[in-house]
Amino acid sequence: xxxxxxxxxxxxxxxxxxxxxxxxxxxxxxxxxxxxxxxxxxxxxxxxxxxxxxxxxxxxxxxxxxxxxxxxxxxxxxxxxxxxxxxxxxxxxxxxxxxxxxxxxxxxxxxxxxxxxxxxxxxxxxxxxxxxxxxxxxxxxxxxxxxxxxxxxxxxxxxxxxxxxxxxxxxxxxxxxxxxxxxxxxxxxxxxxxxxxxxxxxxxxxxxxxxxxxxxxxxxxxxxxxxxxxxxxxxxxxxxxxxxxxxxxxxxxxxxxxxxxxxxxxxxxxxxxxxxxxxxxxxxxxxxxxxxxxxxxxxxxxxxxxxxxxxxxxxxxxxxxxxxxxxxxxxxxxxxxxxxxxxxxxxxxxxxxxxxxxxxxxxxxxxxxxxxxxxxxxxxxxxxxxxxxxxxxxxxxxxxxxxxxxxxxxxxxxxxxxxxxxxxxxxxxxxxxxxxxxxxxxxxxxxxxxxxxxxxxxxx
Numbered sequence: 226x227x228x229x230x231x232x233x234x235x236x237x238x239x240x241x242x243x244x245x246x247x248x249x250x251x252x253x254x255x256x257x258x259x260x261x262x263x264x265x266x267x268x269x270x271x272x273x274x275x276x277x278x279x280x281x282x283x284x285x286x287x288x289x290x291x292x293x294x295x296x297x298x299x300x301x302x303x304x305x306x307x308x309x310x311x312x313x314x315x316x317x318x319x320x321x322x323x324x325x326x327x328x329x330x331x332x333x334x335x336x337x338x339x340x341x342x343x344x345x346x347x348x349x350x351x352x353x354x355x356x357x358x359x360x361x362x363x364x365x366x367x368x369x370x371x372x373x374x375x376x377x378x379x380x381x382x383x384x385x386x387x388x389x390x391x392x393x394x395x396x397x398x399x400x401x402x403x404x405x406x407x408x409x410x411x412x413x414x415x416x417x418x419x420x421x422x423x424x425x426x427x428x429x430x431x432x433x434x435x436x437x438x439x440x441x442x443x444x445x446x447x448x449x450x451x452x453x454x455x456x457x458x459x460x461x462x463x464x465x466x467x468x469x470x471x472x473x474x475x476x477x478x479x480x481x482x483x484x485x486x487x488x489x490x491x492x493x494x495x496x497x498x499x500x501x502x503x504x505x506x507x508x509x510x511x512x513x514x515x516x517x518x519x520x521x522x523x524x525x526x527x528x529x530x531x532x533x534x535x536x537x538x539x540x541x542x543x544x545x546x547x548x549x550x551x552x553x554x555x556x557x558x559x560x561x562x563x564x565x566x567x568x569x570x571x572x573x574x575x576x577x578x579x580x581x582x583x584x585x586x587x588x589x590x591x592x593x594x595x596x597x598x599x600x601x602x603x604x605x606x607x608x609x610x611x612x613x614x615x616x617x618x619x620x621x622x623x624x625x626x627x628x629x630x631x632x633x634x635x636x637x638x639x640x641x642x643x644x645x646x647x648x649x650x651x652x653x654x655x656x657x658x659x660x661x662x663x664x665x666x667x668x669x670x671x672x673x674x675x676x677x678x679x680x681x682x683x684x685x
Contacts, residue, residue: 244305244306247308247545248305248306248308248309249308249309249310249548249551250303250304250305250307250308250309250310250313251305252551252552252555253309253310253339253551254303254310254313255346255555256310256339256342256343256346256551257293257296257310257314258293258296259341259342259343259345259346259349260310260311260314260338260342261289261290261292261293261314262345262442263338263341263342263345263421263438263442264285264289264314264329264338265286265289265290265441266421266437266438266441266442267329267332267333267421267422267438268282268285268286268289268329269282269286269437269438269441270433270434270437270438270441271328271329271331271332271433273434273437274432274433274434276331276332276431276432276433277328277331280325281325281328284322284325285318285322285325285326285328285329287322288318288321288322288325288326289314289318291321292314292317292318292321295317301313301317304316309335309339310342311335311338311339311342315329315330331431332422332424332429332431332433333421333422333424333429334423334424334425334426334455336423336424336425336426336455336542336543337420337421337422337423337424337425337451337454337455338421340420340423340454340455340457341419341420341421341442343460343461343550343551344416344417344418344419344420344444344460345442347416347460347461347464347554347558348413348416348417348443350464350558350562351409351410351412351413351416351464352413353562354409354468354558354561354562354565355406355409355410355413357562357565357566357569358402358405358406358409358471358565359406359683360565360569361402361565361568361569361572362399362402362403362406362679362683363683363685364569364572364573365395365396365398365399365402365572366395366396366399366676366679366680366683366685367685368391368392368395368572368575369391369392369393369395369396369399369672369675369676369679370392370673370676370680371392372390372391372392372395372577372579373390373392373669373672373673373676374390374392374669374672375390375391375392375577375579375582375583376388376389376390376391376582376583376586376654376655376658377389377390377391377394377492377582377583377585377586378582378585378586378588378591379394379591379667385585385586385588385591386591387591387592387594387595387657388586388587388591388592388654388657388658388667389586389658389661389667390658390667390668390669390672391577391582392669392672392673392676393666393667393671393672395572396672396675396676396679398474398478399679401471401474402471402474405467405470405471405474408466408467408470408471409464409467409468409471411467412460412463412464412466412467413464414445415459415460415463416460416463416464417443417444417445418439418444418445418446418447418448418449418454419435419438419439419442419444419446419447419448420447420448420454420455420457421435421438421439421442421447422435422438422447423448423451423454423455424451425455425542425543426451426452426455426456426541426542426543427451427452428451435447452541452542453541455542455543456539456541456542456543456547458532458535458536458547458550461532461550461554462529462532462533462536464554464558465525465528465529465532465554465557465558466529468525468529468557468558468561469525469526469529471561472522472525472526472561472564473522473526475518475522475564475565475568476518476519476522478568479515479516479518479519479568480515480519482495482512482515482571482575483512483515483516483519486510486512486515490581490585491578491581492577492578492581492582492585493575493576493577493578494510494575494576494578495510495512495514495515495571495575495576496571496574496575496576498570498574499512499513499514499515499567499570499571499574500512500513500514514567514570514571515571517567518564518567518568521560521563521564522564524556524557524560525557525560525561527553527557528553528554528556528557529557531549531553532549532550532553532554535547535549535550583654586654587628587630587653587654588628590619590622590628590629591654591657592628592629592630592651592652592653592654592656592657593615593618593619593629594615595651595652595656595657595660596611596614596615596618596629596648596651596652597611597612597614597615598611598651599647599648599651600614600615600641600643600644603645603647603648604643604644604645606643614640614641614644617640617641618632618636618637618640621636621639621640628652629652630649630652630653634646
């Protein structure tokens with residue numbers, strides 16, 4: 226008796242271990258809506274070109290819609306014996322409508338079928354993720370508007386460098402996320418071609434209309450090479466690459482939130498919704514959501530690397546290795562979506578400690594560059610010389626135990642006679658940030674202008 230799935234070539238079923246390693250239904254069942262949509266488009270086309278009779282086409286489409294209803298209602302029984310979502314759907318369709326179901330697979334293979342399903346799924350994920358990124362951008366823009374004049378230390382090497390505004394810092398992530406969104410949407414443009422009709426690897430001798438099925442599924446057109454269409458997973462790799470870059474940005478932001486919310490910094494406080502306590506230390510307030518985002522990002526990086534390793538040694542066209550593309554991609558895209566949602570929630574109800582930020586912004590002689598710039602601008606001192614003069618002023622302030630603004634005009638004159646009392650206009654942190662008016666700079670006026678531009682751009 227032949228195997229019921231593989232037909233006459235095989236006389237018996239697979240070993241239990243083979244069934245275990247071969248089955249993908251446990252994870253690829255999430256493709257059911259895309260698989261059925263692809264099958265309906267394929268059946269419709271087969272009917273239009275005369276490969277299927279009208280009765281068979283109508284029976285197949287009605288049966289597929291009934292199968293979809295069963296799955297949506299949770300009434301469908303998935304079978305590991307049938308390996309994957311494609312055979313599970315087709316088997317149930319046969320139970321419902323009989324032999325006509327066997328005609329659905331005319332002029333296609335599971336190779337082009339799964340490639341089509343997966344492209345449809347990844348395309349939907351990209352649309353969702355791009356929307357989530359934009360939601361996070363809107364929240365960041367709102368915080369930037371609220372904190373346009375909130376002074377904080379800007380860091381290099383995690384050492385206090387120059388004062389910036391918290392609003393400016395939030396807008397830095399808006400810019401990063403815009404590039405992230407652009408990369409995802411650019412990948413979407415490239416993936417939006419239909420493999421359906423490429424069959425196993427060589428195309429088909431049936432007179433199919435691939436343009437028709439492509440349009441029905443929302444693709445821009447069909448893929449131009451059948452070998453490439455069934456063996457390509459660039460579309461997943463590119464989306465995972467874009468997701469990895471964006472996830473890296475989320476991880477950097479998470480690290481800042483962990484640092485800023487520590488008792489040593491105290492710049493921000495996360496709400497109870499995104500914090501936890503300690504089982505033994507009642508005083509603790511832990512930024513667990515930020516820490517978990519920081520950790521979960523590794524799963525996204527790992528998925529990208531894992532799929533690269535799967536694909537790197539495969540000759541054309543399809544190999545069963547490619548079944549390993551889905552679990553890692555599903556997990557990575559789910560994880561990225563969760564991290565975006567958590568970050569949006571954290572930023573939305575973040576409490577900013579403006580006093581602590583302002584105090585820290587003035588520490589570490591953060592306005593030293595303002596003094597050097599003033600010497601260049603007001604006293605016509607070459608910048609390299611101004612740098613040395615400023616260094617002596619910092620040493621004098623250290624010896625006196627004050628900031629640069631705490632030095633008297635006599636202190637400054639003793640360092641260099643060209644310094645006048647006008648220098649005090651640039652030494653405070655508020656004066657410092659107000660002076661950074663170059664395009665892209667941190668001045669509150671600039672921040673508010675950027676906030677206005679982003680609100681218009683995002684429809685916020």
